[in-house]
Amino acid sequence: MSNRLIDLQHITKSFDGQMVLDDLNLYIRENEFLTLLGPSGCGKTTTLRIIGGFEQPDSGKVIFDGKDITTLAPNKRQLNTVFQKYALFTHMNIADNIAFGLRIRKKSEDYIREKVKYALRLVNLEGFENRMPDSLSGGQQQRIAIARAIVNEPKVLLLDEPLGALDLKLRKDMQYELIRLKNELGITFVYVTHDQEEALTMSDTIVVMNQGYIQQIGTPEDIYNEPTNAFVADFIGDSNIVDATMVKDKLVEIFGTRFACVDTGFGSNKPVDVVIRPEDLELYALPDGVTADSPEYEKVADKARELNPGFLEGTVTDLIFKGVHYEMDVEANGYTWLVHSTKLFPVGSRVLMNLDPFNIQIMNKPESEDEQAVSSADL
Amino acid sequence: MKKKNNALLTGPYLIWTVAFIVIPLILIVYYGFTDENHRFTLDNLSRITDPVTLKALLLSLLLSALATAVCLIMAYPLAMILSRMKSGASAIITTIFIIPMWMNSLLRIFAWQTLLERNGVINQLLAFLHLPPQHLINTPAAIALGMIYDYLPFMLLPIYNSLTKLDWNVVNAAYDLGANGRQTFFRVIVPLTMPGIVSGITMVFVPALTTFVISDFLGGSKVLLIGNIIDQQFTQVGNWNAGSGLSLVLMVFILVSMAVMQHFDTDEEAAGSIL
Numbered sequence: 001m002s003n004r005l006i007d008l009q010h011i012t013k014s015f016d017g018q019m020v021l022d023d024l025n026l027y028i029r030e031n032e033f034l035t036l037l038g039p040s041g042c043g044k045t046t047t048l049r050i051i052g053g054f055e056q057p058d059s060g061k062v063i064f065d066g067k068d069i070t071t072l073a074p075n076k077r078q079l080n081t082v083f084q085k086y087a088l089f090t091h092m093n094i095a096d097n098i099a100f101g102l103r104i105r106k107k108s109e110d111y112i113r114e115k116v117k118y119a120l121r122l123v124n125l126e127g128f129e130n131r132m133p134d135s136l137s138g139g140q141q142q143r144i145a146i147a148r149a150i151v152n153e154p155k156v157l158l159l160d161e162p163l164g165a166l167d168l169k170l171r172k173d174m175q176y177e178l179i180r181l182k183n184e185l186g187i188t189f190v191y192v193t194h195d196q197e198e199a200l201t202m203s204d205t206i207v208v209m210n211q212g213y214i215q216q217i218g219t220p221e222d223i224y225n226e227p228t229n230a231f232v233a234d235f236i237g238d239s240n241i242v243d244a245t246m247v248k249d250k251l252v253e254i255f256g257t258r259f260a261c262v263d264t265g266f267g268s269n270k271p272v273d274v275v276i277r278p279e280d281l282e283l284y285a286l287p288d289g290v291t292a293d294s295p296e297y298e299k300v301a302d303k304a305r306e307l308n309p310g311f312l313e314g315t316v317t318d319l320i321f322k323g324v325h326y327e328m329d330v331e332a333n334g335y336t337w338l339v340h341s342t343k344l345f346p347v348g349s350r351v352l353m354n355l356d357p358f359n360i361q362i363m364n365k366p367e368s369e370d371e372q373a374v375s376s377a378d379l
Numbered sequence: 380m381k382k383k384n385n386a387l388l389t390g391p392y393l394i395w396t397v398a399f400i401v402i403p404l405i406l407i408v409y410y411g412f413t414d415e416n417h418r419f420t421l422d423n424l425s426r427i428t429d430p431v432t433l434k435a436l437l438l439s440l441l442l443s444a445l446a447t448a449v450c451l452i453m454a455y456p457l458a459m460i461l462s463r464m465k466s467g468a469s470a471i472i473t474t475i476f477i478i479p480m481w482m483n484s485l486l487r488i489f490a491w492q493t494l495l496e497r498n499g500v501i502n503q504l505l506a507f508l509h510l511p512p513q514h515l516i517n518t519p520a521a522i523a524l525g526m527i528y529d530y531l532p533f534m535l536l537p538i539y540n541s542l543t544k545l546d547w548n549v550v551n552a553a554y555d556l557g558a559n560g561r562q563t564f565f566r567v568i569v570p571l572t573m574p575g576i577v578s579g580i581t582m583v584f585v586p587a588l589t590t591f592v593i594s595d596f597l598g599g600s601k602v603l604l605i606g607n608i609i610d611q612q613f614t615q616v617g618n619w620n621a622g623s624g625l626s627l628v629l630m631v632f633i634l635v636s637m638a639v640m641q642h643f644d645t646d647e648e649a650a651g652s653i654l
Binding site: 052053054073074075080081083084085087088089090091100101104105148149152 | 548553558567573
């Protein structure tokens with residue numbers, strides 16, 4: 001495992017008496033693509049600005065490469081930032097924009113010319129040297145902002161929602177561009193976004209934040225498949241979060257029906273939250289007019305039981321075609337389940353619903369409001 | 380139909396422009412290039428080479444340049460501070476700076492006269508402290524002071540405006556790229572606020588160069604500016620031709636200085652490297 005490049009220790013920050021970060025602890029490894037993910041106001045941008053030096057923490061330390069840089073000015077730090085709205089120097093042409101940092105460091109003009117050319121090639125904007133920033137599209141301006149940062153060969157590139165202002169198609173393209181850039185440059189990226197899809201696509205590590213606390217740190221797979229609490233589950237992708245009771249290890253009761261699961265250590269007869277991803281629910285169509293005591297019903301139920309001894313019965317109440325799959329609402333036991341399926345079940349049709357034990361994610365119920373925002377110290 | 384209506388709407392402005400700008404300008408040009416007998420002459424223009432007039436012009440240029448420079452040096456940091464303040468606080472301070480402008484300009488200059496004159500407030504204060512009285516009024520310095528006091532808000536407001544429009548992330552970007560405070564100021568902040576600086580300079584330099592009120596009150600008849608000379612030609616000598624001729628010469632100086640400023644405005648690169 002590569003070493004810790006940035007270490008944030010017990011960072012606390014408040015603005016006007018409002019706590020923004022509360023005892024935040026986080027380390028960032030060399031060459032990692034780390035994403036700070038969370039809704040607006042969760043403290044992700046403040047965390048980035050503290051790393052960049054634009055904010056000072058009220059308490060706590062920022063360690064960079066073994067040295068304490070908590071109070072070091074931004075211009076003395078070996079990292080560069082790509083700002084949300086590009087922040088290009090509109091009074092300079094593209095070449096001068098990119099050369100800005102190199103001129104400050106008094107590099108030779110020959111070196112600068114080479115570097116500018118290299119950076120423009122890297123962001124696929126060769127020949128743009130003499131254009132003015134205003135004449136470029138949003139996507140191009142963002143590429144220039146990235147080029148302007150990376151010519152300085154920073155050890156870390158900080159990106160503050162850099163794709164936020166771009167349209168969907170361009171955003172997708174730029175996501176791949178950023179992954180390519182990161183691999184070519186071999187440097188650390190710290191990326192801030194509120195877009196969970198963006199985070200899942202690009203990151204090596206995702207840090208999910210809410211209300212100044214880190215909720216979960218993990219790989220995209222971990223975060224998606226094993227959310228540690230309802231907030232993470234809800235924030236990352238669509239999910240069904242329902243009240244349930246852990247009967248004993250590997251057995252959970254949801255709406256009165258017992259399901260096999262794989263989780264242990266929650267105790268017995270304990271209330272828990274259960275997260276079920278919409279794509280994990282399997283639907284089995286009940287033919288019209290079939291009652292629960294008929295052999296027809298048993299035939300369908302037997303099929304459903306192959307996946308898990310328990311199953312639920314419900315009615316499709318809504319249907320939307322989403323391209324790859326259908327998105328359906330299934331009313332069962334008074335709860336509206338969100339289901340994604342490649343098979344079509346028309347509105348009004350009765351279905352049995354079941355899922356694999358592996359796809360039942362059990363979480364402890366938060367005992368108080370405070371615990372809902374789990375402090376990183378507990379992780 | 381619609382087009383015709385729109386054309387009609389421009390009518391009042393057209394009449395205004397012709398009546399109060401174009402015709403007076405033509406008259407000044409006409410007077411400037413003719414003598415009392417309506418014959419073409421360049422004598423009115425060459426009056427500028429008269430030693431007294433020339434001295435007044437040079438002093439005008441010097442004092443207005445000085446006043447502009449001092450206004451710029453005073454207004455820029457203030458505008459920086461104001462633009463970084465919370466909007467409520469900056470609004471109060473901006474208003475304080477503007478309030479004197481709500482008073483009659485004559486009154487403001489007259490107030491300076493009572494402060495500076497031989498038995499004025501300042502000298503009374505000095506006498507009270509048993510210090511020798513100072514010769515303050517009727518000096519070029521007094522005129523420059525009056526100009527600075529009178530025109531400072533005209534420098535402050537355009538610079539403040541352009542600073543509030545500045546995206547502070549651009550400043551952060553400069554820091555981020557390794558620039559220190561001074562480099563960020565001269566390479567990024569100043570060039571990006573150049574339009575405000577240019578209009579501020581224009582709004583101070585032009586009225587300062589042509590003023591005769593300030594020099595009248597604070598310079599007495601001892602210190603003459605070109606504005607006073609032109610004023611005398613019209614009101615005392617009654618030689619409209621000479622007054623118009625000198626006005627035209629002054630206009631040329633203003634046009635040249637504005638052209639220079641415009642050059643800085645459009646070619647910010649050059650401005651950045653000079654500063």
